[in-house]
Amino acid sequence: MNELADALVAKGILHKQSIINAFRRIDRKNFVPDELKDRAYDDEPLPIGAGQTISQPSTVGFMLELLDPRPGNSVLDIGSGSGWQTALLADIVGKNGTVNAYERIGMLYNLGRKNVGKYEFISQRRVSLHKGDATKIQKGTYDRIIAAAALDGDPPSGWMKILRVGGRMVVPVGNSLILYIKTGPDTYETEEYPGFVFVPLIADGKGGSWGQKFFFRGAACLLVFFFLFMAYELGIIFPPLPAQGEPFIIQEGSFAGDIAELLKTRNVIRSKELFVWTAYLVGAHNNLSSGTFLFLEPESIFTVIRELTRKREEIQLVIPEGVTIRDIVRILEKNKMPAAKNFIQVTNKVPEDFPFESLEGFLFPDTYRVYVSTSAEDLVQMMLKNFHEKTDPLRAEVESSPRSLYEIITMASLVEKEVPTRKDKEIVAGVLWKRIDDKYPLQIDATLFYESGKASHELSLGDLREDTPYNTYVHVGLPPSPIANPGFESIEAALRPKGSPYYFYLSDRRGTTHFARTFEEHKLNKAKYLR
Secondary structure, three states, X not given: OHHHHHHHHHOOOOOOHHHHHHHHHOOHHHHOOHHHHHHOOOOOOEEEEOOEEEOOHHHHHHHHHHHOOOOXXXXXXXXXXXXXHHHHHHHHHOOOOEEEEEEOOXXXXXXXXXXXXXXXXXXXXXXXXXXXXXXXOXXXXXXXXXXXXXXXXXXXXXXXXXXXXXXXXXXXXXXXEEEEEEEEOOEEEEEEEEOOOOOEXXXXXXXXXXXXXXXXXXXXXXXXXXXXXXXXXXXXXXXXXXXXXXXXXXXXXXXXXXXXXXXXXXXXXXXHHHHHHHHHHOOOOOOOOOEEEOOOOOOOHHHHHHHHHOOOOEEEEEOOOOEOHHHHHHHHHHOOOHHHHOHHHHHHOXXXXXXXXXXXXXXXXXXXXXXXXXXXXXXXXXXXXXXXXXXXXXXXXXXXXXXXXXXXXXXXHHHXXXXXXXXXXXXXXXXXXXXXXXXXXXXXXXXXXXXXXXXXXXXXXXXXXXXXXXXXXXXXXXXXXXXXXXXXXXXXXHHOOOOOOOOEEEEOOOOOEEEEOOHXXXXXHHXXXXX
């Protein structure tokens, strides 16, 4: 569940730590049928029987964020189904809170009771499960009320009566989620969030004739089929996977139809017509942005429209040569980019098509024109793409080189951290390759700084002798990975080193590099330039 929780956090759906913790602790796999357990962590609704579904995780997360349950709250959970949302609520409200869950379908009531029981919430009297029609509830007092099935109009008046002043209620109405905040004994405020599909809430009743039941059930099936079809076309369920590739540009003055055509060719949306109609219905057709966009994750039409209408501030993001991934995080923080929060987490998840174990060294330093809201995933993709484009002219030369691309980039990162000028970089690369071929230690302080954060003047004799992976005084050859993201000059120098008679070098306090043929000459340079 950690991966699912992390994905929902990365998408910006989960924010509150108590809800994130609940998603980590309450395993969705325990609430889906056995034959669907391999799909338990997919962000999609799954059938649980009796024509009902367990809602997709992003929808549950969004509703819980709106509901904002707190420790010690009393919660009314309507339509508890297989019990996942009930268990999440029980985890959030804690031992001093209570969750009263109602389910009208007997089979699901028994299933939910069994599933919630796996977490001892029932034995702790934190959860009470009831079989019955929640629309008739008139008694009790609750801090929070949440329903998992859609109403076709206003909620029952009894729900608002039993909600405490200051309490919150989240209820699907039609294709929208409605947040009710009770402001007084008979007053409340509402917020609407469109673009959702839920199974309808059904109240108990005596029923009509067999023919009436057949008609209404048939009509209900057709209605559900229609909503499922529309949800599929809108990308609410099983959204399309965008075509991977370059960012695309929406020209200024483009009409909604032109934008829909472009999005369709990129497989960002399924239906051009639905995109245009939805944009008109929500009043966004005249507010669609121009600019550069890159969609990497499957999204619904509503999310795409929200992204295209969001006010976005563009900045020039400067990534200098020689920075590490940790340095990039600090640059993002300085530019107040939210991507700083999970940039390291994203870079730790190496793309499946990336041939190496680490992205360090391959996030190309450059000036990027981006939005402040650009995600960490998009930034990483931009930098990797830029790396491939900038180094593509060197590809044939790299393939014919006796060194691998990974070795060349690792060497380039060392050269980048050691000397500043192209001429010195070429000579230093030649010196370091010579040492590697002679099986002589590289003896570079920058590798120790990458590992420990200690600068040259802070290193002790013990540090130089400690057997650690990046200690190039102890280990012969290159370090395990690049220690920075090198620029093009350093990559060229590593690929095209310049031969020289030198075996040692140092940089004085002004940054000038002094080379030596022998260790004796090197010691004289130390005495002369580093006093």
